[in-house]
Amino acid sequence: MPRFDPTVERVAYYGRSPRDLVTCPVCRSGLLSDFQSYLLATKDAEGASEAFLLGGDYGLFCPNCPTVVLDGDRIVTALRMAMAGAPFSAWLAMGIVDLSSWPADKRSCPLDEVIDDLTIAHFSDRRPLEQPLVHGPLVGLSDEERRKRRSRLKRERQDRARGKRR
Ligand SMILES: [Zn+2]
Numbered sequence: 001m002p003r004f005d006p007t008v009e010r011v012a013y014y015g016r017s018p019r020d021l022v023t024c025p026v027c028r029s030g031l032l033s034d035f036q037s038y039l040l041a042t043k044d045a046e047g048a049s050e051a052f053l054l055g056g057d058y059g060l061f062c063p064n065c066p067t068v069v070l071d072g073d074r075i076v077t078a079l080r081m082a083m084a085g086a087p088f089s090a091w092l093a094m095g096i097v098d099l100s101s102w103p104a105d106k107r108s109c110p111l112d113e114v115i116d117d118l119t120i121a122h123f124s125d126r127r128p129l130e131q132p133l134v135h136g137p138l139v140g141l142s143d144e145e146r147r148k149r150r151s152r153l154k155r156e157r158q159d160r161a162r163g164k165r166r
Contacts, residue, residue: 003034004061006098009121012059014070014093015129021069024062025129031060031069037097038070039120042079042088052082053097053111068096069129095122 013025024031037055044050056078060069070093079091101119 002036003032004036004063006036006096007119007121008066009124010061010066010068010096011125011127012068012070012093012123013127013129014072014075016073018060018069018071018129021060021129024065024067025069025127026067027062027065029062029064031062033057034059034061037099038075039094039097039115040075040079041092041094042083043090043092044087045089050083050088051094051111051115052079054078054082055099066124068123093123093126095120 011026022031023029035055035057036059037053038058040052040054042050042052054075056074058071058075058078060071062068075093076091079088098119098121101117103114103117106114106117
């Protein structure tokens with residue numbers, strides 16, 4: 001059973017490696033992992049789309065506002081497995097499916113035969129996570145400390161780039 005109500009309309013943030021993200025990008029509350037079922041759509045190079053239901057702990061939920069942060073890297077990995085290697089050029093998280101709405105007499109039906117019967121809370125917006133956002137070690141840092149950290153990271157990048165050229 002999911003902890004968070006799957007019928008609530010949420011804003012989905014997604015991006016690379018949000019696993020160590022600890023606070024909500026909107027209200028800074030502590031995020032909580034939850035198991036939910038997601039409706040995903042993929043597009044191949046010809047523009048043909050396909051729908052998938054993916055259940056798992058791919059989202060970090062805010063207990064204070066309707067925000068979920070999706071782990072895009074892990075979703076892509078799971079989609080690749082679900083599609084058995086078939087290539088796709090784009091994917092989109094459509095929303096969260098309330099699995100209890102799946103009709104009892106259609107338990108073994110494929111998704112496209114029951115999709116109209118399902119209660120789906122479509123995401124009201126999808127926003128990219130900016131990197132780095134508020135990762136664990138950055139919480140509580142002052143502006144001065146952030147500035148120092150940024151210039152240190154920049155120096156490290158430049159050192160690495162110089163190292164490569166050598
Ligand atoms: Zn929040």
